[in-house]
Amino acid sequence: MDDFKFPYFFNYPPYFTLQPVRDTREKQIQLWKELILKYCKHHKVFLINLEEEFPLFSNTSIDRRLTYESREVFLGALVSEGRAEWMDKGHKKCLILWRRIQDWADLILEFVHEYGLEEGVTTLEEIRTGDETQGTELAGIDRVVLVKALKLLEQRGKAAIFKGTSADDEGVKFSI
Amino acid sequence: MRRRPGISGLQTAAATRDQYRSLGENVAKIRTDLMMEQLSIFRSQLEEFARKHKNDIRKSPAFRAQFHSMCAKIGVDPLASNKGFWAELLGIGDFYYELGVQIVNVCLSTRPHNGGLIDLEELRGLLSKQRRSSRDPITDDDCLRAISKLKALGSGFEVFSVGNRKLVRSVPTELNKDHNQILEIAQARGYVTSEEVQVSLMWHSGRVIDTLETLMKEGLAMVDDGHPDGIRRFWFPCVGSTSGAVEAGSELSS
Structure with missing residues (x-):
């Protein structure tokens, strides 16, 4: 699983310091944005907590790590592009949308068609961990992301989310 | 008493000048003919040499460098024109134009990282990597020649020395x-x-x-x-x- 290929700049120390010159900083931010999305996609990471260690943000072989400030800048740049969302006002937790909500919604529709659930009912847990989605892109999808994608479908009248019997078991009814 | 210059004296002087001129023209013509003859012999021999060693020139960097230094000694620039007989014979112009294009590519693609300044050695390394599968080896000398041709485009490519290294600059x-x-x-x-x-x-x-x-x-x-x-x-x-x-x-x- 750990065959992730780090780009050259990950081994070049100054990329771990926020650059003061604007042009250089813009290039630096661009590179980090791409790397964060690629890394999270590869490892299926949905949430980055800025207060915890995150392997991508330090490189022990060159003894460099990103400061809190630079993590916030890079993630903030993703947020402003719609490729990430802050989960709290303090900008401590960040949801990484390496696939846009729209694209997740499309994947769900594909899944629905494949299993003939056009008028059917399933639970969120089924989608995340059930046998049907095993081995597909949907397996292990973050709950928050899944809800966002289903809400998007709800807005379009293609799905309705409802509370299940237990508190943490929500269901969804498709009507496509 | 000295005679003052008369009309006939002037005419004689003019005639003498004419004679000298036609003699001079003759000598020059003979020289030119001789030169032309020598040149054509030289050219045919150079052609024969080039034809004979075409493959060596393309394949071997060492031979290529020697060929270039020989050309420089006799004042011939085989890269001066792609239309010349050199290009037809050797395709050697194409070799450098192709290399030039590849150099521009590498310089542009690494520019975001290095600000448009690249070590010649590194440039050659990246070029070799790019050409690895298909081509013959290239040397620093080849790169310098190709870059000197790029100058004709006015694109601001320049090589300068820093310490014992050479750096290639692609931004002005x-x-x-x-x-x-x-x-x-x-x-x-x-x-x-x-x-x-x-x-x-x-x-x-x-x-x-x-x-x-x-x-x-x-x-x-x-x-x-x-x-x-x-x-x-x-x-x-x-x-x-x-x-x-x-x-x-x-x-x-x-």
Whole structure:
């Protein structure tokens, strides 16, 4: 699983310091944005907590790590592009949308068609961990992301989310 | 009593001049003919030589370099025109035009990283990697020749020396002596600290900071505050090797 290929700049120390010159900083931010999305996609990471260690943000072989400030800048740049969302006002937790909500919604529709659930009912847990989605892109999808994608479908009248019997078991009814 | 110049005297002088001129023209013509003859012999022999060694010239960098130095000695530039018989015979023009295009490509694609300044050795390394599958080896000399042809495009490609290294510049930046001296110090480890520059060049700190700031504005230097000792380092992507970093990257992931 750990065959992730780090780009050259990950081994070049100054990329771990926020650059003061604007042009250089813009290039630096661009590179980090791409790397964060690629890394999270590869490892299926949905949430980055800025207060915890995150392997991508330090490189022990060159003894460099990103400061809190630079993590916030890079993630903030993703947020402003719609490729990430802050989960709290303090900008401590960040949801990484390496696939846009729209694209997740499309994947769900594909899944629905494949299993003939056009008028059917399933639970969120089924989608995340059930046998049907095993081995597909949907397996292990973050709950928050899944809800966002289903809400998007709800807005379009293609799905309705409802509370299940237990508190943490929500269901969804498709009507496509 | 001296006779004053008369009409006949002038005529005689004019006739003499005419005779001299026609004689001179004759001599010149004979010389030109001779020269033409020699040239055509020389040309045919050069053609024969080129035809005979065409493959060697294309395949072997050492032979190519010798061929170039021979041409330089007799004042012939085989790259001067792609339409010349050299190009037809050797395709040697194409060789350098192709290399030139590849050089432009490498310089452009690495520009975001190095600010448009690249070590000749690194450039050649990246070129060889790109050409590895299909082509014959290239040397620094080949790169320099190809770059000198790029100058004709007015695109600002230039080679200059810093210390014992050669750097290729693809952006029209004017680097002065101060900049070059800092680059030279940076060659040792890829970075400098401002104290290090102060000590080794005996500059006062204002001059050091000014120079470093210019280099940063030009996109040639990057700051690094991440070292455990807390001393700010200024890195120069053009002297540190990108390809080395790429290799380190693949090691890390394997």
